Structure formats: C-alpha cells, structure tokens
Amino acid sequence: MPETKEESVKARILRVARNLIAQQGIYKTSLAEISREAGISRGTLFYYFPSKQDLLYQIMEESIQELTEKVVAAIKEIQSNTKTRDIFYLLLRYIGESHALNQTNFHLFQEAMAKNQRLKKRFQESYRQWQSLMGEHICQLFPKTAARYGPQNLAALMLALIDGVGLQSLLEYGSLDYKALARAIAGIFQEDSL
Incomplete structure (x- = not known):
C-alpha cells in the first residue's frame, strides 16, 4: 500500500529528528x-508531535522496533546446525554495525535516565516488552541455558550484551573484533553448542 502524504510528512519528520539527534x-x-x-512549518510539526516529548517517544519506539527487527532478522538467518560462536557473531555484527541507531539510542537512553521521567517510564515499558520478545527468541536458540538459568535471566543477559556492544561500537567504532567476542561468549554457552 503506498504511503499517504500524511505518513510521508511524519516519516520525514522522524527521519530528520533521528539524524539530528544522532549527530548532536x-x-x-x-x-x-x-x-x-x-x-x-513549526505548525505542521506540532500537528504531528504536540511536544518534543511526543517526538522523542516516537523515535524511541521506532528505534527499539528497528533494533528488534535487526536482531530477529539475525536470529532467522541461524540454521539448526549453526555453531554457538557463529550465532553470537551474527548478533554482535548486526548490533555493532548499526552505528546511527546506536547513537540515537544512546542519546535517548541518556535523556530518559537523566531527568525525563515521562520518557523514562515509557522507555521502561518498551524495554520490558523488548526483553520479553527477545527472551522468546533467545530461549529457542539456547534451550538448555534458558532452562538452567531461567528465560528472563537469559533475556536480561542478552539485552545487556546488546546494549554493551552498541555502546562499545560508539566508543570504538570499527575496532571491535566481533569474531573474538563471539568466541568468548560462546564459551559461556558451550553446553548449547550445536
């Protein structure tokens, strides 16, 4: 279905805002x-987003959705005979190479944690949903580890890993060795090696 003019304007606003936030x-x-x-015009902007808070929330929602889609796409590429280290390599590479997305997420996270209680609350809700969704996918890949340590704990660990790699990719852009990181992490999940 083709995009309507209204959807096009809203998408353009979001794209521009994300780019500016990622840059500055x-x-x-x-x-x-x-x-x-x-x-x-500013009036048009306020028609779609009555406040900067509303705009930030929409960007946050889309950023989490985009990150989820990237991780799920990586998971879908995984075959039943894929080695654990290759699973982690794929996930780490997808996250680490999403530089603009990582920059935007970093700024949104910083804003939510610093003083924006409304954004923080919405961020927490979205993050819990993301954790639940990721838990389902990750537990399918590592059923023994999920059974041993609990699916929520495994999901929390994976999200910490994803967030950490995203942050490290900003600090050390282009210098992370995803294969070495994947080998190290795979050692932790060795019992699920395929």
Whole structure:
C-alpha cells in the first residue's frame, strides 16, 4: 500500500529528528531546526508531535522496533546446525554495525535516565516488552541455558550484551573484533553448542 502524504510528512519528520539527534544529541536539537531541516512549518510539526516529548517517544519506539527487527532478522538467518560462536557473531555484527541507531539510542537512553521521567517510564515499558520478545527468541536458540538459568535471566543477559556492544561500537567504532567476542561468549554457552 503506498504511503499517504500524511505518513510521508511524519516519516520525514522522524527521519530528520533521528539524524539530528544522532549527530548532536537531544539538547542541541531544537524543534525549529527539525522543522527547518524537514522543510515544514513549526505548525505542521506540532500537528504531528504536540511536544518534543511526543517526538522523542516516537523515535524511541521506532528505534527499539528497528533494533528488534535487526536482531530477529539475525536470529532467522541461524540454521539448526549453526555453531554457538557463529550465532553470537551474527548478533554482535548486526548490533555493532548499526552505528546511527546506536547513537540515537544512546542519546535517548541518556535523556530518559537523566531527568525525563515521562520518557523514562515509557522507555521502561518498551524495554520490558523488548526483553520479553527477545527472551522468546533467545530461549529457542539456547534451550538448555534458558532452562538452567531461567528465560528472563537469559533475556536480561542478552539485552545487556546488546546494549554493551552498541555502546562499545560508539566508543570504538570499527575496532571491535566481533569474531573474538563471539568466541568468548560462546564459551559461556558451550553446553548449547550445536
């Protein structure tokens, strides 16, 4: 189904806002700058997003959705005979190579943790949903480890790993050795090696 004009304008606003936030952070990104870069009036921006909070929430939701899609896509590539280290290599590479997404998520996370209680609450809700979804997928890959340590614990560990790799990719962009990291992590999950 083709995108309507309204969807197109909203998508453009979100794309511009994400790019600006990734480049310069939330505080240095103004609504005036977003509307100017998107080629729309401030009134049009406020029609779609009545406040900066609403815009940030939508960006956060889309960022989590995009990250989830990347991880699920990586999981779907995994065959039943895939070695554990190759599973982790695929996941780490997908996350680490999502530089712009990692930058945006870092700024959103920083804002949510610093002082924006409304964004923090929404972030926590979305994160819990993401953890549950990731738990389902990860537990299918590592059933013995999930049974031994609990699916929620395994999901929490995997999210910590994903978040950590995302942050490290920002600090050491291009220098992470995903294969070496995957081998190290696979050692932890050795009992599920296929």
